Amino acid sequence: MLRVETYPTAAEAARALGPGARFLGGGSLVMIELNYGASDIERIVRTTDPALKDIRVEAGRIHLGALVTMADVLRSRELSFLAPVAQAVGGPAVRSAASVGGNLFAPHPYGDFTVALLALDAMVQTAGGASHPLEGYLADRSGLVTSVSFAAPASNEFAFRKVRRVRPKGASVMSMACRLSRSAGQLSGVRVAYGAMAPTAVRAKAVEQALEGATLDERGIAPALARATEGLDPPTDALASAWYRKETAPVHLHRLLLGENAR
Amino acid sequence: MSKTPVTFRLNGEDAAAFADPGSNLLDFLRRAVGDLSPKYGCGQGTCGACTVLIDGEPHLSCITLAETVTGREVRTAGGLANGPILDRLQEAFIDKFAAQCGYCTPGMLMAATALLDKNANPSRQDVIDAIGGNICRCTGYEPIVDAILEASRNTRGAA
Numbered sequence: 450m451l452r453v454e455t456y457p458t459a460a461e462a463a464r465a466l467g468p469g470a471r472f473l474g475g476g477s478l479v480m481i482e483l484n485y486g487a488s489d490i491e492r493i494v495r496t497t498d499p500a501l502k503d504i505r506v507e508a509g510r511i512h513l514g515a516l517v518t519m520a521d522v523l524r525s526r527e528l529s530f531l532a533p534v535a536q537a538v539g540g541p542a543v544r545s546a547a548s549v550g551g552n553l554f555a556p557h558p559y560g561d562f563t564v565a566l567l568a569l570d571a572m573v574q575t576a577g578g579a580s581h582p583l584e585g586y587l588a589d590r591s592g593l594v595t596s597v598s599f600a601a602p603a604s605n606e607f608a609f610r611k612v613r614r615v616r617p618k619g620a621s622v623m624s625m626a627c628r629l630s631r632s633a634g635q636l637s638g639v640r641v642a643y644g645a646m647a648p649t650a651v652r653a654k655a656v657e658q659a660l661e662g663a664t665l666d667e668r669g670i671a672p673a674l675a676r677a678t679e680g681l682d683p684p685t686d687a688l689a690s691a692w693y694r695k696e697t698a699p700v701h702l703h704r705l706l707l708g709e710n711a712r
Numbered sequence: 713m714s715k716t717p718v719t720f721r722l723n724g725e726d727a728a729a730f731a732d733p734g735s736n737l738l739d740f741l742r743r744a745v746g747d748l749s750p751k752y753g754c755g756q757g758t759c760g761a762c763t764v765l766i767d768g769e770p771h772l773s774c775i776t777l778a779e780t781v782t783g784r785e786v787r788t789a790g791g792l793a794n795g796p797i798l799d800r801l802q803e804a805f806i807d808k809f810a811a812q813c814g815y816c817t818p819g820m821l822m823a824a825t826a827l828l829d830k831n832a833n834p835s836r837q838d839v840i841d842a843i844g845g846n847i848c849r850c851t852g853y854e855p856i857v858d859a860i861l862e863a864s865r866n867t868r869g870a871a
């Protein structure tokens with residue numbers, strides 16, 4: 450028989466997790482499983498810990514509690530650079546539930562917010578206080594996430610794009626985010642991440658390498674476009690084939706890097 | 713099966729009922745509370761027919777755990793009219809022929825209420841975004857968008 454357990458702190462909720470238990474964030478995915486009779490869920494574990502709803506900026510670093518929703522992100526002035534990302538997740542009523550923490554676990558083709566976090570080199574904090582680089586965390590995704598944190602990008606350093614067939618909402622054919630850090634006019638330490646191009650959000654490392662030391666113009670980015678999908682084996686699904694994703698990725702990467710109206 | 717008592721506000725009044733463990737807010741409102749205005753379309757967050765407001769925000773009641781509304785304010789399409797006097801959105805939906813079979817209408821009305829409560833002067837694009845999670849198989853959406861814009865004009869006129 451299903452049980453719902455609500456704990457006042459994340460630490461207690463984390464201790465309650467185990468076989469047959471499922472943590473409930475905003476519930477936009479877990480509730481679908483329950484509605485459709487998920488037999489492997491025996492206990493729903495949730496927490497009312499207010500720390501998980503925190504949005505904090507401290508010494509240039511942004512901390513988002515795991516239960517911060519896309520709607521919360523859209524309301525925050527400090528997070529205006531992330532508004533296009535939060536806005537890209539579902540319709541308004543999905544965004545009222547969809548949490549930052551839950552997005553890290555959303556299966557393909559979901560996880561658009563995670564793509565942005567990956568491009569921002571986010572760290573994931575789990576209950577107990579451990580901190581993990583997001584890229585590594587995505588490989589095994591275990592433990593109760595309490596928050597994510599990342600350095601605030603300089604203005605115009607961050608960009609995001611989502612390609613979809615159905616507007617205004619619609620799942621990703623692919624999504625892309627980048628942080629275009631510069632040193633002396635040249636790109637340096639750039640991050641580029643893709644969604645819906647692999648089982649989880651991934652960094653486009655060949656693209657990052659090709660952009661190192663380049664200038665942000667047509668000539669400068671050409672080698673990166675040529676390597677847009679190097680090392681990737683995108684999935685085929687109802688939205689797009691692997692072939693289509695590979696063929697069109699350079700076009701979208703081009704627009705991500707140089708702006709919507711480029712070429 | 714042990715049930716959970718849920719006390720909350722529904723359309724401005726105190727409400728209380730027992731929720732089955734793990735039940736969603738849509739089932740809870742319809743079966744335990746008796747408010748049949750939110751509709752079941754898909755049970756997976758994709759159609760918007762079950763949209764309600766929780767503390768003023770639009771939520772899909774089919775993918776909301778019922779007991780999470782404890783102590784909160786829930787609004788449904790059932791609470792829009794004041795007795796025989798229809799809400800301005802309901803009036804505008806009639807004027808603009810924005811309901812045919814009517815199945816999507818309660819969800820559309822609540823998505824639109826969420827919009828007009830925070831933006832009294834929405835653009836056409838704002839309206840399209842606000843109902844972006846709500847599916848209508850009958851009207852082709854244009855009459856619904858027109859109705860919401862008309863309701864926003866009526867509100868401004870009345871203010």
Ligand SMILES: Cc1cc2nc3c(=O)[nH]c(=O)nc-3n(C[C@H](O)[C@H](O)[C@H](O)COP(=O)(O)OP(=O)(O)OC[C@H]3O[C@@H](n4cnc5c(N)ncnc54)[C@H](O)[C@@H]3O)c2cc1C
Nearest residue numbers: 474475476477478479539548550551554555560561594757
């Ligand atoms: C109609 C619809 C449209 C959608 N569109 C999009 C979209 O465009 N883009 C997109 O990215 N997603 C989309 N989603 C998927 C989903 O809404 C989001 O990914 C959301 O961010 C998931 O968060 P949640 O809090 O609702 O997750 P939940 O359903 O609460 O949880 C999802 C999974 O994550 C685990 N989990 C949640 N929080 C934590 C935590 N803090 N620590 C550890 N584990 C945790 C849960 O145990 C569960 O396994 C859509 C969903 C629906 C129903």
Ligand code: FES
Nearest residue numbers: 753754755760774
């Ligand atoms: S019944 Fe809730 S979104 Fe379809």
Ligand code: FES
Nearest residue numbers: 812813848849850
């Ligand atoms: S009026 Fe029939 S689905 Fe909208």
